[in-house]
Amino acid sequence: MEALNNLDFLLNTIRKIDNDQAKEYSFGNEQSLEENLAIAFINPKDFDKLNLVPSLHLKISNKQRNIVVKIEKDDNIQEGIISMPVSIWSNQLTEILKNELVYKNIVVSVEATREPILKFKEIIQKIRGIE
């Protein structure tokens, strides 16, 4: 699918009490997991720069992988940053540096897309090597 607009961002994964994977695994289901964790937050100015509208999703890519998630505007996020709750979705893009895990400031490329949100089951299949 053709990219609508493509920009580089810094991905930060953060813990949020309303988007908490431990809570979703204990009390939720796959739909609530996707609803609350397959989500990214960006500054409203970036939202506009990407020509996003609420019906579009966001494709976030690093050099190896990409994910498609829901997008929400958040005034508390600085321009140029994309923030995601810590989850199996964000960890498809996190990295390793000097034998340590990198959960913050990961350079990613971002584009608006009409592709559907990456499903939990698809991620599990990819992790198990069934692409």
Place this chain on the structure above:
Amino acid sequence: MKRYPCSGCSLLCDDIIVKSDGLFIEEVIGACLKGKERFDQVSAKNRITSPMIRKNNELTDVSWEEALAKTVEIIKNSSAPLLYGFSNVTCEAQKAGMDLAREINGFIDSNASICQGKILNKAKSQGINLTTITEIINKVDLIILWGANPAETIPRLLNKVLFSRGKFRMTGREIKTLIIIDPVKTASFRVMGVRDLALIIEPDKDVELIQMLKEECCSVDSIPSGGVAGLDKNDLKRLLLHLTGAENGVIILGQGIIQPHANYDLIEELLDLLQLINTRQVKGRISLLLLGGHFNMAGFDHVALSSYGVSGKLQFENKKLVISEDTIISKINKENFDCSIIVGTDPISHLPHSLSSKLAKNPLILIDNHKSATSHIADVVLPTAITGIESSGLVYRIDQVPIELKKILNPPNNIPSDEELLNQLIEKLNGGAK
């Protein structure tokens, strides 16, 4: 109604009132959202109450006998087992895990090594000033949250340390200055008052701030006029005055400050800064509090140190401890393991894809009380009682203070505690003798 400590997070609040008849929990008073969720896990719909084995790609309920036999078979076929997790279990279970690792010549590590344990590890060479929650309540006049958002990770922390009146302070919140350094305006910013200082730093520029503070420690007059890392000169001046003038300050460190960098080590830079400030501080001192979410993240190092004389990861060969440069990350990354035993954690969710996909290649035994992404990968799932509700034991609080968790209820189906299960496995592997 009785008072119990809460195992919802590493703050281990010991003022939670629970009404229970020994069969059910009827009421929980005083817990935060995370604490309430912890108590609700007893009857959570995704609770695992029966052992399971993967058959035809589906997890299937089996008897304990069959599940333990399969577990022993996987372990016996392994020459390089990996044991990981152990920050959501008691110290007794951590000790049982280490004994199991010794028995099967495995490598064992906890979640702490990828979280706040990194700071303690790096502090071994240069020292560290830690503090306790009680000391913060009683003495502190400056609280700095650096890359930390306790309002959402340890919800009652600020309630306890910021809004409380201390034994040696005639006043409470009024004399406590809060400074938050973060690239994101997190929920913790909402508790800030007029005399507090919000520093929205540019992402990945913490090192510039630390280096400037180190250089300017004795002189506020030479701060660059354009500021540093997106921070205004006047704000930097206020930060420096607070750091050097506080009678008793604490920096609460979160994940934001422990990220690795290609050209420098942010943790070492920060520890250097603290040493410098504390050397030049004339009125008091600045200490650290390390934020780690899991309720016994601090315990693993204490148990390893008291049981085997080293803190952190342990590698066993011929049932003896050996020195290893490996970390949990390098072990998985190099695929230097052939089966994993995961206890009370969800690495398939919290590790990068490049590691979780390697973990999934080998047989995986999961010991946990609820479903997770890791249970979708596991070959065997062994349920255990919920610690602090259905089983008791010692745990270490966020500030390294030991707290005894108590049992309130019996677990369903007589599920064993983590400690009992790990000891059972050792017995089975030894043909019945521990």
